[in-house]
Amino acid sequence: MSAIVKHVTIVGLGLIGGSVGMAIRRRRLAGDVVGFSRNPATARRAKTLGAIDRGAATIREAVREAELVVLAAPADCIVELGREAASCMRPGGVLTDVGSTKAQIVRRLEAALRANTVSFVGGHPLAGSEQRGIDAARAELFDGSTCLLTKTARTSARALAIVRRFWRSLGCRVVTMTPPRHDALLAATSHLPHLLAWSLVSSLPRDAHDAAPPSLLDMTRIADSDPELWDDIVLSNRRALLAAVDRFEGELRRLRSLIARGRSAALRRRLAIARARRHALDTR
Amino acid sequence: MSAIVKHVTIVGLGLIGGSVGMAIRRRRLAGDVVGFSRNPATARRAKTLGAIDRGAATIREAVREAELVVLAAPADCIVELGREAASCMRPGGVLTDVGSTKAQIVRRLEAALRANTVSFVGGHPLAGSEQRGIDAARAELFDGSTCLLTKTARTSARALAIVRRFWRSLGCRVVTMTPPRHDALLAATSHLPHLLAWSLVSSLPRDAHDAAPPSLLDMTRIADSDPELWDDIVLSNRRALLAAVDRFEGELRRLRSLIARGRSAALRRRLAIARARRHALDTR
Numbered sequence: 001m002s003a004i005v006k007h008v009t010i011v012g013l014g015l016i017g018g019s020v021g022m023a024i025r026r027r028r029l030a031g032d033v034v035g036f037s038r039n040p041a042t043a044r045r046a047k048t049l050g051a052i053d054r055g056a057a058t059i060r061e062a063v064r065e066a067e068l069v070v071l072a073a074p075a076d077c078i079v080e081l082g083r084e085a086a087s088c089m090r091p092g093g094v095l096t097d098v099g100s101t102k103a104q105i106v107r108r109l110e111a112a113l114r115a116n117t118v119s120f121v122g123g124h125p126l127a128g129s130e131q132r133g134i135d136a137a138r139a140e141l142f143d144g145s146t147c148l149l150t151k152t153a154r155t156s157a158r159a160l161a162i163v164r165r166f167w168r169s170l171g172c173r174v175v176t177m178t179p180p181r182h183d184a185l186l187a188a189t190s191h192l193p194h195l196l197a198w199s200l201v202s203s204l205p206r207d208a209h210d211a212a213p214p215s216l217l218d219m220t221r222i223a224d225s226d227p228e229l230w231d232d233i234v235l236s237n238r239r240a241l242l243a244a245v246d247r248f249e250g251e252l253r254r255l256r257s258l259i260a261r262g263r264s265a266a267l268r269r270r271l272a273i274a275r276a277r278r279h280a281l282d283t284r
Numbered sequence: 285m286s287a288i289v290k291h292v293t294i295v296g297l298g299l300i301g302g303s304v305g306m307a308i309r310r311r312r313l314a315g316d317v318v319g320f321s322r323n324p325a326t327a328r329r330a331k332t333l334g335a336i337d338r339g340a341a342t343i344r345e346a347v348r349e350a351e352l353v354v355l356a357a358p359a360d361c362i363v364e365l366g367r368e369a370a371s372c373m374r375p376g377g378v379l380t381d382v383g384s385t386k387a388q389i390v391r392r393l394e395a396a397l398r399a400n401t402v403s404f405v406g407g408h409p410l411a412g413s414e415q416r417g418i419d420a421a422r423a424e425l426f427d428g429s430t431c432l433l434t435k436t437a438r439t440s441a442r443a444l445a446i447v448r449r450f451w452r453s454l455g456c457r458v459v460t461m462t463p464p465r466h467d468a469l470l471a472a473t474s475h476l477p478h479l480l481a482w483s484l485v486s487s488l489p490r491d492a493h494d495a496a497p498p499s500l501l502d503m504t505r506i507a508d509s510d511p512e513l514w515d516d517i518v519l520s521n522r523r524a525l526l527a528a529v530d531r532f533e534g535e536l537r538r539l540r541s542l543i544a545r546g547r548s549a550a551l552r553r554r555l556a557i558a559r560a561r562r563h564a565l566d567t568r
Contacts, residue, residue, distance in 0.1 A: 126497040148495055175494050185495040188488050193503050195543075196480055198558040199535035201565065203528070204472050210459050211432055211469040212565050213410040218502045219477050223562040227555035231548055238543055244487070245540055249533075251483035256529055259479075259522055264515055271511035274482040278507040281485070281496050 005162075006031040009066035011059065011081055013037040013046040016098050016128060017072030018137025021051035023170045026139040036062035045134050060088040068166060071097035076232040079108045082120065091117040094159045096166075098125055100186065101237045102150050102179040110154050119159035122150035122179060124186070125172060130224040140171075147172035150179045180240075187240035192248055194230060195241070197223040289446075290315040293350035295343065295365055297321040297330040300382050300412060301356030302421025305335035307454045310423040320346035329418050344372040352450065354407075355381035360516040363392045366404065375401040378443045380450075382409055384470065385521045386434050386463040394438050403443035406434035406463060408470070409456060414508040424455075431456035434463045464524075471524035476532055478514060479525070481507040 008030040010017045021033050035052035036059055037043045043055030056062035063069050063085045071078050071085065078099045086095055086109075095118050099105045106122040113120055125147040129136075147167040151160060164174050177185070201223045208216075234241055258267040292314040294301045301319070308314050319336035320343055321327045327339030340346035347353050347369045355362050355369065362383045370379055370393075379402050383389045390406040397404055409431040413420075431451040435444060448458050461469070485507045492500075518525055542551040 126495060128497070129499070145498070146495065177494075182495070185489065185492065189492050189495050189500045190497050192487075193484065193500055195536065195539055196484060197503070197562075198555060199532055199539055200477065200480060201561040202535040202554070202558050203476075203531040204561065204565075205469065208469065208473050209565050210461075211410060211430065211466070211473050213412070213474050214429070215413070215506045216473045216477055217565065218505065219481070220562050220565065221502065222499045223558050225555075225559070227552045227559065230555060231552045234543055235546055235548060235551070238546070242540065242544060245536070247487040248483055249536070251486040252479065252529070252533070255479055255483055256526065259518055260526060262519055262522070264519060267519070268511045268515045270486070271482060271509075271514060274486050274507050275509070275511065277485040277488065278481075278504050281488075281493050281501065281504065 005067040007034065007066045007068075008032070009034045009036065009056075009063045009069045010052065011036045011062065011069060011071050011085060012073035012077075013042050013051065013134050014072065015132050015134075015136045015141075016125065017070070018046055018049065018051040018134040019127070019139065019141035020070055020072060020098075020170070021046065022049070022137055022139035023142055025050060025053070027169060029166070029169050032065075034062050034066065042134055049134060049137065051134065051137055059084050063089050063093075065090070067093055068162065069093065069095045071095065071099075074229050074232065075099040075101055075105065075236060078105050079112070082109045083112045086113050086116050086118040086120070089118045093118045094162050095120045096123045096163045098123055100124060100128070100190070100233045102182040104236050106150050106152060106179040110152065119156040121155060121159050121163040122182075123163060123167070124148045124182065125167065130222050132226055132229070142167070143171040145172050147174050148182055149174060149176045150182055151176050152179065183237050184240045184243075187237055187244040188247075191234055191237055191241045192244040194222050194225060195234070195245065196248070197221075289351040291318065291350045291352075292316070293318045293320065293340075293347045293353045294336065295320045295346065295353060295355050295369060296357035296361075297326050297335065297418050298356065299416050299418075299420045299425075300409065301354070302330055302333065302335040302418040303411070303423065303425035304354055304356060304382075304454070305330065306333070306421055306423035307426055309334060309337070311453060313450070313453050318346050318350065326418055333418060333421065335418065335421055343368050347373050347377075349374070351377055352446065353377065353379045355379065355383075358513050358516065359383040359385055359389065359520060362389050363396070366393045367396045370397050370400050370402040370404070373402045377402045378446050379404045380407045380447045382407055384408060384412070384474070384517045386466040388520050390434050390436060390463040394436065403440040405439060405443050405447040406466075407447060407451070408432045408466065409451065414506050416510055416513070426451070427455040429456055431458050432466055433458060433460045434466055435460050436463065467521050468524045468527075471521055471528040472531075475518055475521055475525045476528040478506050478509060479518070479529065480532070481505075
């Protein structure tokens with residue numbers, strides 16, 4: 001695959017930012033991959049690990065030649081960093097992000113960039129994990145994964161096409177939707193599951209490690225996610241998340257009631273329906 | 285490792301029974317591994333796959349020479365099969381099972397074997413999955429896993445030592461506890477997680493497959509478990525399971541309330557505690 005752009009800049013060099021850099025360089029999708037991190041040691045480490053061609057000392061220096069800038073910082077820093085980056089980018093540059101929630105970020109960045117020639121497209125690669133940091137980054141992180149992009153009345157068709165092509169080149173299936181739809185979906189498929197994992201580990205008896213089957217370890221792996229990162233994600237998507245919690249609790253109460261009343265046949269029917277729903281998740 | 289017993293019989297040749305046979309034969313732990321399945325085609329398949337040395341046409345024929353009989357049938361068949369097996373076994377034979385719940389099975393089998401010279405020890409290897417059947421069996425299934433054994437006032441010390449040595453030889457860490465303690469623990473660490481997985485997939489929006497992160501697939505894998513098998517497991521452990529559901533719901537409500545009220549600092553503290561609990565599950 002030939003280079004999509006000459007200069008790509010990645011702002012934020014953690015698990016996602018570092019993996020984006022490694023994936024670009026492995027596939028030779030850009031001539032020059034520049035990285036910026038608030039922590040200079042992180043940028044040096046990213047260069048050592050082959051995630052970037054070079055680090056930049058300031059955001060201005062990092063983005064001024066870039067055709068595409070990927071904001072890969074925690075969700076609560078993205079708007080500020082995006083505003084700063086856009087003010088230094090050249091006309092026609094494309095800005096995208098990897099934040100886990102979209103409505104707030106897209107609304108604020110679109111408002112901030114109204115008088116700017118830089119175009120913003122919201123993005124969210126579904127490839128995060130409970131791991132963090134440049135040392136967890138790997139070039140294959142996005143292989144076969146899904147990347148969600150947002151589209152609004154203000155989204156530039158050209159910028160959307162560039163960002164879509166970029167993620168496809170990194171091995172992702174790309175799905176486009178509105179920011180509120182993104183947040184409602186992720187509330188159900190990611191934020192709620194985190195809440196369940198936290199609640200489940202907190203409800204376990206102290207000697208649970210004596211009888212922790214592999215399925216429990218799989219199910220609660222995301223309870224190891226970073227509290228600093230996740231407190232912001234769940235609070236910024238509060239309304240959609242609470243609705244997802246309510247739907248979940250309704251389902252749990254229905255199952256609980258069938259069990260309490262010993263309703264074997266009805267229970268079996270519900271489990272068969274749940275099983276079919278699980279199968280549908282796997283078939284894309 | 286030298287053979288522990290000359291003759292082992294496995295009653296029920298599914299994922300667990302088949303894997304027990306393969307693991308015994310790979311490690312040469314018994315001179316003769318006999319298998320019994322109600323379905324003769326399953327026994328033939330087990331022999332083809334190397335899970336048993338030979339199949340038997342009846343339970344009587346399968347168990348009459350065995351020093352150790354492993355009941356690896358679904359939980360709701362174990363008591364009946366155990367009674368049948370014990371009536372044909374030679375004096376001093378040891379009977380064990382792999383049922384997912386223990387209080388009911390142990391109580392009933394101990395009562396049934398009161399006048400018998402065969403000793404029963406309840407067992408539960410924590411190595412099941414959403415998969416089933418002899419074709420999913422593999423010799424490594426128990427490597428590094430945990431097997432729970434039950435001990436009651438009636439448990440023979442000799443039989444417990446034999447069964448403990450058997451599972452250790454198969455690669456398991458063995459933990460012994462009373463049957464009610466087993467059921468309370470498993471309600472929290474296995475049965476409740478199944479309930480959460482079923483409820484979660486049932487609560488997802490129809491287009492969830494567009495945004496299903498790897499963590500959601502990991503978390504809901506057990507929703508693919510067999511309804512016939514699980515309806516019996518959850519109903520036979522109803523009381524402990526409902527208590528575990530209540531503890532879980534208390535934790536979920538606490539988190540929900542912090543989110544609804546935007547209590548960032550308190551939320552972060554709870555997530556940090558949950559994270560530490562998750563770490564404790566991994567350290568054995």
